[in-house]
Amino acid sequence: MQRPRVAEDKDSLYKPTGKGWGELDLDSMSRPERAATLKAQRTSNLTYQGGPLMVNPNKVYMIWYGSAWDSASQNVLTNLASHIGGSPYFNINTTYYNASNTHVVNSVTYAGATSDSGSLGTKLSDANIQTIVTNAISSGKLPLDADAVYFVMTDKNTTATSGFCTQYCGWHTNVSYGGKDIKYAFVGNPETQCASACGANTPSPNGTPGADAMASIFSHELEEAVTDPDGNAWYSTRDGMENGDKCAWNFGTTATASNGAKYNQTIGGLHYLIQQNWVLAPTQACAQHYP
Numbered sequence: 001m002q003r004p005r006v007a008e009d010k011d012s013l014y015k016p017t018g019k020g021w022g023e024l025d026l027d028s029m030s031r032p033e034r035a036a037t038l039k040a041q042r043t044s045n046l047t048y049q050g051g052p053l054m055v056n057p058n059k060v061y062m063i064w065y066g067s068a069w070d071s072a073s074q075n076v077l078t079n080l081a082s083h084i085g086g087s088p089y090f091n092i093n094t095t096y097y098n099a100s101n102t103h104v105v106n107s108v109t110y111a112g113a114t115s116d117s118g119s120l121g122t123k124l125s126d127a128n129i130q131t132i133v134t135n136a137i138s139s140g141k142l143p144l145d146a147d148a149v150y151f152v153m154t155d156k157n158t159t160a161t162s163g164f165c166t167q168y169c170g171w172h173t174n175v176s177y178g179g180k181d182i183k184y185a186f187v188g189n190p191e192t193q194c195a196s197a198c199g200a201n202t203p204s205p206n207g208t209p210g211a212d213a214m215a216s217i218f219s220h221e222l223e224e225a226v227t228d229p230d231g232n233a234w235y236s237t238r239d240g241m242e243n244g245d246k247c248a249w250n251f252g253t254t255a256t257a258s259n260g261a262k263y264n265q266t267i268g269g270l271h272y273l274i275q276q277n278w279v280l281a282p283t284q285a286c287a288q289h290y291p
C-alpha cells in the first residue's frame with residue numbers, strides 16, 4: 001500500500017489538500033505509518049484561518065456515476081444524506097464558526113440527484129470529476145447552488161487516478177463556476193477495489209458493503225466541506241488535517257447488528273458505521289455526537 005500523502009509533500013504540510021491523508025484504513029497501513037498517523041491525530045489542534053464556512057442550511061446533491069449502481073446501495077446513501085441533518089452526530093459541526101462568529105447550522109437537505117452512466121470512462125482524473133459536476137449543472141440536471149456539496153459517487157467499477165485506494169478514499173474541493181463558489185466531493189466505492197484500505201466490511205450494517213463504506217467517507221467529506229469549504233478555514237496548520245481527518249477510522253463505541261455487522265450510528269432508521277468527527281468545544285476531541 002502506497003504511503004498516504006504526508007509531511008514530505010510541502011504543499012500539503014500546512015494547508016489542507018482536501019485529499020487529506022489519514023483517510024486510508026489504519027488496518028491497511030504498515031506499523032510505522034499507523035503510528036505516525038495516530039500521533040498526528042492526537043497532537044495537532046485545529047485553528048481558524050479566516051476563510052468562509054458553509055453557514056447557511058446545507059444541501060447535498062448526488063451524482064451517481066457509472067453503470068453498476070443498484071437501488072439498495074443508493075438507498076443506504078440517500079437515507080443518510082436525507083437524515084444526517086439534525087442528527088446529534090452532524091451537530092458536532094455547529095461548534096465551528098466564521099470570522100463573524102456565525103456557526104454552522106445542523107441542517108442538511110438532500111436536494112436531488114442525477115446519474116451519469118459513465119460519460120468519461122472508468123478511470124477518472126481530478127479534472128474529469130470536476131467536469132462531471134459542471135456538466136450536471138450546465139445541462140440543467142442539477143441547479144447551480146453555492147450552499148450545496150455536490151457528491152460524485154462512483155460505482156464499484158470506477159476509479160480515480162490521482163490515488164483512490166492508495167492515497168485516499170474520498171476528497172473534497174471547490175471551484176468557481178457560474179459566478180459561484182461550488183463545493184464538490186469525490187467518494188469512491190471500495191467494494192471490489194480496496195475493501196481493506198477504504199473499509200468495506202462484510203457483513204456490513206445494510207448488507208451493501210460498498211455503500212456502507214461510502215457512508216463513512218461521505219460523512220467525512222461533508223463535514224470537512226462545511227467547516228473548510230475552500231481550504232482556508234478550519235484545519236491544523238501543523239499537518240493540514242481537517243476535522244474529518246482528525247478522526248478518520250476512529251469509530252468510538254460500536255454495537256453489533258443482528259447480522260453481525262458493527263455499527264455506531266442509527267440515522268433515518270438505518271444502522272451505519274461512521275467515523276467520529278472532531279468537536280471544538282469544550283475541548284478539541286473526537287466525538288460521536290454533540291453535546
Ligand SMILES: [Zn+2]
Binds near residue numbers: 023
Ligand atoms: Zn479528509
